[in-house]
Amino acid sequence: MQFSAAQQSYQHSGIESNNIDNVDSMAAMAHRGKSLPGIPSFDSHSSKRQWQLEHMAGAFRVFARNGYAEGISGHISVRDPEFENRFWINPLGVHFGMLKASDMICVTLNGDVVAGNMAGSINAAGFQIHSAVHRSRKDVHAICHTHSIHGRAWSAFGKPLEMINQDVCYFYKAHSVYSDYGGIANESSEGQRIAESLADGKAVILLNHGLLTVGETVDEAAFLFCLMERSCQVQLLADRTEFEKKNVSEKEAAYNFKMASTPETLFAEFQPDYQYEEYLSGNTFKS
Structure with missing residues (x-):
């Protein structure tokens, strides 16, 4: 089945319900x-x-604990707080579970390495994707993309997630599908098309590729990535049955999104996982 651009694109356009506009989530x-x-x-x-x-x-x-690593693929970036045209990204070829704060590399939107781990190199496709999104979305300060298992599986269908449970409503009208897969994103044009497909949303499903999420903080983007990966798994499980699915209503999905998808609440959602990593590692990843 083919989906039109309108059907494939789920963009957040605001919530009109007056009774939740003033709620402190x-x-x-x-x-x-x-x-x-x-x-x-x-x-x-x-x-x-x-x-x-x-x-x-x-x-x-x-991400390492959740099994999102796949060879040298996958990257997280964070925009530098002082220089808007710079972002930090992970070095190529280092396992997610071994990365420390001091390993990260600072690169300009033009591709010049200017600070951090000057001995490392960065993923070329990762640079094209992250630089394009950072350039097009001034409100985005962090981007996550990996080749997680269920995200890759669901991406093969080229379909948005259905609002079949409370948690997936965090993506209600806030995620899209990039349906023009152009191979490994070594060219700037592929990164630009991905950024255009993301538009003003929180996440995009990349056909035959995987998932990408964004946020005001790396915590927000990371929590959304973990949630989207699990949502893909839930969708795949639900679709295996012969029973009719009951979707969350538009009204309730909008309410759930309003209450749960602010940068502050999504930051808070990630803190238990972050604190658990502090506990497991004795804070060694901070050096």
Whole structure:
């Protein structure tokens, strides 16, 4: 079955329901308790940069534990807090489970390596994808892309995820399908087409390739990636049965998205995984 561009593209266009516009989603998470800590602020670019790199390394450790590594494929990037035209990305050929904050490489949107691990190299296809998205989306500060198993399996259908449970509603009208697979993204044109398909959404399913998620923080992008990978797994499991699926209604899906998909709430969602990596590693990934 062929899908039109309109059918393939799920973009968030705003929620019109007036009764939830003024709800504090962070406060609503806790019943009779303190709100969870939100995204911290920093006194200097250097302190924010170090925090970003630590959380980036922590996200890679989470990805390793979840089995998202596949050879030398896969990358996370974070925009530099001081220089808008620079981003940090992982070195080529280092397992996700071994990465530390000091391993990351800073590169300009034009491809010049300017800081960080100057002895390392970066994935050429990763640079084309991440530079195109960072260039086109000023609001995006972090991008995650790996060749996870269920994401790759679901990507073969070239279809968006269905709103078949509460959690997948985090992507309600906020994800798209890139249906023009052009091989390994070594050319800038492929990265640009992926960025155009993402548009103003939170995630894109790359036909015959995998998943890509974005966020205001690396924590947000990483949590969304883990959630999208699991959502692909759930979709594949649900589609194996002969029973009719019952989708979440448009009204409830919009409510779930409004309550759960702010940068602050998605940052908070990732903290248990990040803290578990701190516990497992004794904070060694922060060096």
